[in-house]
Amino acid sequence: GRIINRFSKDIDICDTMLSFNLSAFLGLAVQVVATVIVITYSTPAFIIVIIPILIFNFVLQRFFVSTSRQLKRLESTTRSPVYSHFSETVQGSQSIRAYGMQEVFISQSEEKVDLNQSCNYPNMVAMRWLAVRLESVGNLIVFFSALFAVLYRGSLDAGLAGLSITYALQVTASLNFFVRSAADVETNIVSVERIKEYTEIKQEAAWTVQPKPDPLWPTKGNIKFSDYKVRYREGLELVLGGVSCNIYPGEKVGIVGRTGAGKSSLTLALFRILEAAGGSISIDGTNITSVGLHDLRSRLTIIPQDPVLFSGTLRNNLDPFDKETDQALWKALELSNLKPFVSSLPLGLSHVITEGGDNLSVGQKQLICLSRALLRKTKILILDEATAAVDLETDEVIQKTIRSEFKDCTVLTIAHRLNTIMDYNRILVLDKGKVKEFDAPNTLIQNSQSIFHSMVKDAGIIFSS
DSSP states (O other): OHHHHIIIIIHHIIIIIHHHHHHHHHHHHHHHHHHHHHHHHHOTTHHHHHHHHHHHHHHHHHHHHHHHHHHHHHHHHHHHHHHHHHHHHHHTHHHHHHTTOHHHHHHHHHHHHHHHHHHHHHHHHHHHHHHHHHHHHHHHHHHHHHHHHHHTTTTSOHHHHHHHHHHHHHHHHHHHHHHHHHHHHHHHHHHHHHHHHHHTSOOOSOSSOSSOOOTTOOSSOOEEEEEEEEOSSTTSOOSEEEEEEEEOTTOEEEEEOSTTSSHHHHHHHHTTSSOEEEEEEEETTEEGGGSOHHHHHHTEEEEOSSOOOOSEEHHHHHOTTOOSOHHHHHHHHHHTTOHHHHHTSTTGGGOEEOGGGTTSOHHHHHHHHHHHHHHHOOSEEEEESTTTTSOHHHHHHHHHHHHHHTTTSEEEEEOSSGGGGTTSSEEEEEETTEEEEEEOHHHHHHOTTSHHHHHHHHHTOOOOO
16 A cells, blocks of 8 residues: 555656646746835835735744645555555455455445545645635735835825735735745655655665576575574564575475464575575575576576466466467476366467456466476475465365476475375474474374474374374
């Protein structure tokens, strides 16, 4: 919501409103100054009155701006939850209807809009407050201009007196809009401030680094964590507090642990989405911090828990960079058990997928992600609870394909269903960001004191000797 707010309303204010307000401010400033000069020239005594009036105007503007700026910031802040809630409601509309929660979400939306409007209302009231006082000041200018014209009627030319009063009548509106446009410029600077805040966010590391790694890197798939530490943001506690382990080439490793143990953080660290707070990760002996983000991420493959699909054809989703032949695409679909489904589609590989893959089931979307991984065929594959949201049949297809097609690759699996990793080489048990156990599944099961033993027991899995 905050990002949408900044890239919609705040950008719009900077591109349109701010330039308009600034132009109006400069134009009205010239107009007000010219009017005051004409009135002062016509009736010189008017300068005695205009100086206190201008000082009063300045004080009035400063008082209004200091309040209005805070009210504008408050209104902008409460607008973000409105965008967030609307976006979440649209994305989850099917679940909302399925559980009959329409009225609840409508009520929540109205509450957020009401809160936003309750913050916008004081801003409008403040504008009315300013307008009343500016009108009063404008009326004073007209009054004193007419008064001096009457008092100096003997020495003042009738034409100049008429000119003075005519300009005084016009200055009311000009002065009103001048002060309001000046206030709007300062108030809308809040949008610039909010956008500037995003420009100062620390960026990711370099996309490419020279010298580049070998085009075939990694050739083995050895991963070594050396006292690796990471936190989500400076000032927060470590989510991984000194992880040390060596994963051999071609090894299949299951990563387990309770919620918050640091399993997903480990995968984020491999892709350098989180940068190290200490220690290092090496792949085939190369420290990943010495490799550009593009080279690193293009050499790793991940199948996430929530499959990511783009609006476009099935072919574009399988091969976004158009590197593979149709034959290779069909082969990947066959291995992921999707070939019968795609063959039944009228357009085949040109079948249009809607945004987020809404016209496909969760299982089909996950199998498309598996096909994508098969086409990349990197030496390291990471499964981040990839089968947590799919049915047992789809789970079985995914596991079977991984065992056969990635048998020479290093596979790291964050496991939701423990039975899917029981035939892996080793199990990495994390607890509170630290490695508690790292051994073969049978070895850990036989140890009744191990964390993995208790997890398997809780899952109700029965093993034969």
